Amino acid sequence: MPLKVVARDVEGQPLSGVVFFARPARENSSLARYNSVFVGITNESGTGQFLRPPGWYIVWARAPGYQSFVDTDVRLGRDHPATVTMTLQPGGTVSGFVVDDFGAPVADAQLSWVPEDETAPRLTEVSDKDARFQFKGVGQGRGVLIAERTGFPWIRQAFDSLPRELKVTFTAPGRLRVRAVAPDGRPMNIYDTDLEQLDSGESSGHRVSADGVVIYEGLRPGRYRVATSYAPWPSTWWTAASEFTVVPGQAQEVVLSFEGFKEREALQGRVVGPGGHPLSSVRLFAEAGSEKAGGPRSLIEAMTDAQGRFAMEHLLKGPQRMRLSGSQEVVEVAADARDVSLSFPAFKVEESVLDGRVLAPDGRPVGRFKVLGTTFEDPEGRFTLPRVASPPVELIFEARHFAPLRRVVETLTSPRTVLPDIVLDRGRTVRGQVLGMDGRPLASGHEVSLIFTRDLNLPSAQGVLARALTDADGRFVMAHVPRDAGVVIVHAKAGTAMQPLGAEQQTVNLRVVPDARVQGSVVDAEGRPLEGYPVESWCKGRVVSELEADEEGRFTLHAPSGQDCVLKVSDGRKPWSWPRPPRRVFLPRRFEGAPGETLQVEMRARTGPASLRVRLPWGSEWYDVVLVPGDVPLPATTPEMNALVVNGIDPDFDVLERRPEWIDSGIIQSGSDAFEFSSLPLGRYTLFVTENLEGRSVQRISLDLSKPGVHDIASKLPGDGGAYFAR
Incomplete structure (x- = not known):
C-alpha cells in the first residue's frame, strides 16, 4: 500500500531533499519483527513514497533550517492509502x-x-x-x-x-547530616525524618541512614525544615524541628535536640458528644506546640472509658488542642487546666467494633475461621472486627469443612455491636458432568465455576463461589457449597456450558454449546483502521475474550451464545509514547449471538460535540463512574445495578493534568477524583457515580447535554446519601 509523504514550507512551497523516516508504531507488531526504520527523500515536487503493508506507522523528518516533524498516528489500510503532509516550520x-x-x-x-x-x-x-x-x-x-x-x-x-x-x-548540591539528642542529653538513633524545602513545598535529596544518623545528599540550595519524632512512652510522640539554609557545595550538620522539653502536669477529664452524652471507646488526641514554628511539639493519644473519661500524661507545657479520631472539631484546653469537660456537639460516631462468635451446627465453637479474609483463631470461636464502616456491612465467614456464609449487618450500635451467633453450615456436595458439543465427556482439566446468581455481573475476580476441575470422564465434585442459587459455567475451546443450580440442587449436567463469534473492525471517524486498540467482550460482567486489533483494525472474539454481552474498546496509546497520538473514545456495543452465529460489527470512534467533566470531593480506587444514554431510573436489584455499570460508557483514559516532561502518566483512573467523557452525541444521559467496596453505593444524576461544549458536574460521594445495593 502506498504511504505518500508531502513536504511544504509555511508558504506552501514544495521542499526537496527532505529526508523522512517511517517505522511501525508498535514494537511488538508483526511488521516490526522483520523491519525497523524505512528511509526516503522528497523529490523536486516535495513528495516521496513508501510501499508498506497495512498498519500503524510513525513518520518523522529532519531538514536543515527547519523544525523537526513527527506524526505518530499514520494509519495505512488496504482501502485507505495514507498521505502525510509535512508543513515544516522554520x-x-x-x-x-x-x-x-x-x-x-x-x-x-x-x-x-x-x-x-x-x-x-x-x-x-x-x-x-x-x-x-x-x-x-x-x-x-x-x-x-x-x-x-x-x-x-x-x-x-x-x-x-x-x-x-x-x-x-x-548548581553544586548541598549535603546535610542530621543527628538527634535524647531528653537526657545522650545521642539517640534516628530512624525517620521529614525534610521539606520551604520555598517549593517539596522534599528533595537522597537520604542515607547509618549509625543512627540521617544524611541527605544532592540537596538543592534553599531554605529547609527537618523534623524527627521521639516516643518516650507508648501512645506519646514528641517532635523536634529545625530550619536551615542549604548553601551550594557545602555540607552542614543539624542537631535535633529533645533536651529542654518541659512536661506539664497530667490532664484528665470527660468527653461528651451530641446532647451531652458521654463518648465511650473513642480515640482522643492532644496536641501541643507547632512543628512549623520550629519549637517542641507533642501528640498524645488516649482511649475514653465507658463513662467517656480519659487520662493523659507526658504532655508538653502549653495549651492543648484536643480532637477525636475521624473528626475535624478542635477544643482548646488552657495550659494550667487539670480536669476538663470536652464537648464535641457535631461528632458523629461512624465506626463501631463488631463482636461475635462462630459456631458449628452442633453449637460447638469453630476454632479457626476467616471473616472478610482475616484469619481468627480462638477456642471459643470469638472474633472482633475493629473500626467497621457505616452500615450496611457485608461479612463473609469461611472455615474449613464448612460452606461460606454471607451476613449483611444493617445497623450498628456505638461503640460496639454484638452480633447473634454465626452458625456455619456444612453445605452440600454438588456433583456433575460436562459433555462436549459432540455429546462425549469433556476432557479432564477444564475449570468449572459456580457463581451466585446475584454476583453474575460482578468483575471476573469477584463472586466465584466454588471451583473444580473435570476428570477424564468430564465429571466434577464441589464440596461444602452454600445452599443458595447460582450458575455453573465451563469455558471450553470452542464453546461454553452454562446451567442454573437451585439452592438445594446437588447434581447438574452440562453440555457445551458453540459460542457466538464477533468479527469486526476498530476505525477512526474517517473509517481508517486503528491497529493496536484493545477490544474486550464482557458477558455477565466477565471478560470472556480480549485481544488487540490487527494491522487493519480487525478483530475476532467469541462469547457465550444466548447471553447479553457488550463490546468495549480501550485506549490504544501507551502511557510512555511521545509525542502522544490523539485520544479516541468509543461507545460500547451490546450484542447477543445464537450458537455458532457470526456477528459483524464496526467500532467507530465517536465524534459528538459534547463533553462531560465530573469532579468528586476526593478520589478512591473503588469508584466506578459510568454514563448511560437516556433518562435511566435507578435499578431495582443488585444484579441490574452491576449490569448497568458493565454496559455503561466508561470515562476517557489519561485525563489527568501533567507537565510536558511527564511521559509516563502513571495510574489513570485508580484513585482519581476527576473523570471525563469526551466526544459525546447530544442528548439526555444519566450519570451513575458508584463505590463498589462492600456492596455498591450509588449517586444518580440526570443530565441534559443538548448543547455542544464542555459540561462540568460536581457530584457528592456515593456514600453521601446515595442508594445502597448489598451483594
Missing part, C-alpha cells in the same frame, strides 16, 4: 554548553527539550567531553528544558522559545 540549531556554578565544564550531562506542543518531537542530547551540545531541528514555541547529571540536582527551566545560544549551569 527552525534551526540550538548550541550550548554545560558548566557548574564555579564555571567548570560538565560532560555527560543529559539535556532534553520538551515542547509544550505534544505533536512536536522531544529532543535529547548529551554534553560531550568539552561540555558542548546541540539540538537540531528546534522550532519556535514554549517548552521545558530538563538537564540531569549524576551528582547534581536536576534542572527544570521553562522557555517561551529556546534561545539559539544556551548556557546551562548546574
Whole structure:
C-alpha cells in the first residue's frame, strides 16, 4: 500500500531533499519483527513514497533550517492509502554548553527539550567531553528544558522559545547530616525524618541512614525544615524541628535536640458528644506546640472509658488542642487546666467494633475461621472486627469443612455491636458432568465455576463461589457449597456450558454449546483502521475474550451464545509514547449471538460535540463512574445495578493534568477524583457515580447535554446519601 509523504514550507512551497523516516508504531507488531526504520527523500515536487503493508506507522523528518516533524498516528489500510503532509516550520540549531556554578565544564550531562506542543518531537542530547551540545531541528514555541547529571540536582527551566545560544549551569548540591539528642542529653538513633524545602513545598535529596544518623545528599540550595519524632512512652510522640539554609557545595550538620522539653502536669477529664452524652471507646488526641514554628511539639493519644473519661500524661507545657479520631472539631484546653469537660456537639460516631462468635451446627465453637479474609483463631470461636464502616456491612465467614456464609449487618450500635451467633453450615456436595458439543465427556482439566446468581455481573475476580476441575470422564465434585442459587459455567475451546443450580440442587449436567463469534473492525471517524486498540467482550460482567486489533483494525472474539454481552474498546496509546497520538473514545456495543452465529460489527470512534467533566470531593480506587444514554431510573436489584455499570460508557483514559516532561502518566483512573467523557452525541444521559467496596453505593444524576461544549458536574460521594445495593 502506498504511504505518500508531502513536504511544504509555511508558504506552501514544495521542499526537496527532505529526508523522512517511517517505522511501525508498535514494537511488538508483526511488521516490526522483520523491519525497523524505512528511509526516503522528497523529490523536486516535495513528495516521496513508501510501499508498506497495512498498519500503524510513525513518520518523522529532519531538514536543515527547519523544525523537526513527527506524526505518530499514520494509519495505512488496504482501502485507505495514507498521505502525510509535512508543513515544516522554520527552525534551526540550538548550541550550548554545560558548566557548574564555579564555571567548570560538565560532560555527560543529559539535556532534553520538551515542547509544550505534544505533536512536536522531544529532543535529547548529551554534553560531550568539552561540555558542548546541540539540538537540531528546534522550532519556535514554549517548552521545558530538563538537564540531569549524576551528582547534581536536576534542572527544570521553562522557555517561551529556546534561545539559539544556551548556557546551562548546574548548581553544586548541598549535603546535610542530621543527628538527634535524647531528653537526657545522650545521642539517640534516628530512624525517620521529614525534610521539606520551604520555598517549593517539596522534599528533595537522597537520604542515607547509618549509625543512627540521617544524611541527605544532592540537596538543592534553599531554605529547609527537618523534623524527627521521639516516643518516650507508648501512645506519646514528641517532635523536634529545625530550619536551615542549604548553601551550594557545602555540607552542614543539624542537631535535633529533645533536651529542654518541659512536661506539664497530667490532664484528665470527660468527653461528651451530641446532647451531652458521654463518648465511650473513642480515640482522643492532644496536641501541643507547632512543628512549623520550629519549637517542641507533642501528640498524645488516649482511649475514653465507658463513662467517656480519659487520662493523659507526658504532655508538653502549653495549651492543648484536643480532637477525636475521624473528626475535624478542635477544643482548646488552657495550659494550667487539670480536669476538663470536652464537648464535641457535631461528632458523629461512624465506626463501631463488631463482636461475635462462630459456631458449628452442633453449637460447638469453630476454632479457626476467616471473616472478610482475616484469619481468627480462638477456642471459643470469638472474633472482633475493629473500626467497621457505616452500615450496611457485608461479612463473609469461611472455615474449613464448612460452606461460606454471607451476613449483611444493617445497623450498628456505638461503640460496639454484638452480633447473634454465626452458625456455619456444612453445605452440600454438588456433583456433575460436562459433555462436549459432540455429546462425549469433556476432557479432564477444564475449570468449572459456580457463581451466585446475584454476583453474575460482578468483575471476573469477584463472586466465584466454588471451583473444580473435570476428570477424564468430564465429571466434577464441589464440596461444602452454600445452599443458595447460582450458575455453573465451563469455558471450553470452542464453546461454553452454562446451567442454573437451585439452592438445594446437588447434581447438574452440562453440555457445551458453540459460542457466538464477533468479527469486526476498530476505525477512526474517517473509517481508517486503528491497529493496536484493545477490544474486550464482557458477558455477565466477565471478560470472556480480549485481544488487540490487527494491522487493519480487525478483530475476532467469541462469547457465550444466548447471553447479553457488550463490546468495549480501550485506549490504544501507551502511557510512555511521545509525542502522544490523539485520544479516541468509543461507545460500547451490546450484542447477543445464537450458537455458532457470526456477528459483524464496526467500532467507530465517536465524534459528538459534547463533553462531560465530573469532579468528586476526593478520589478512591473503588469508584466506578459510568454514563448511560437516556433518562435511566435507578435499578431495582443488585444484579441490574452491576449490569448497568458493565454496559455503561466508561470515562476517557489519561485525563489527568501533567507537565510536558511527564511521559509516563502513571495510574489513570485508580484513585482519581476527576473523570471525563469526551466526544459525546447530544442528548439526555444519566450519570451513575458508584463505590463498589462492600456492596455498591450509588449517586444518580440526570443530565441534559443538548448543547455542544464542555459540561462540568460536581457530584457528592456515593456514600453521601446515595442508594445502597448489598451483594
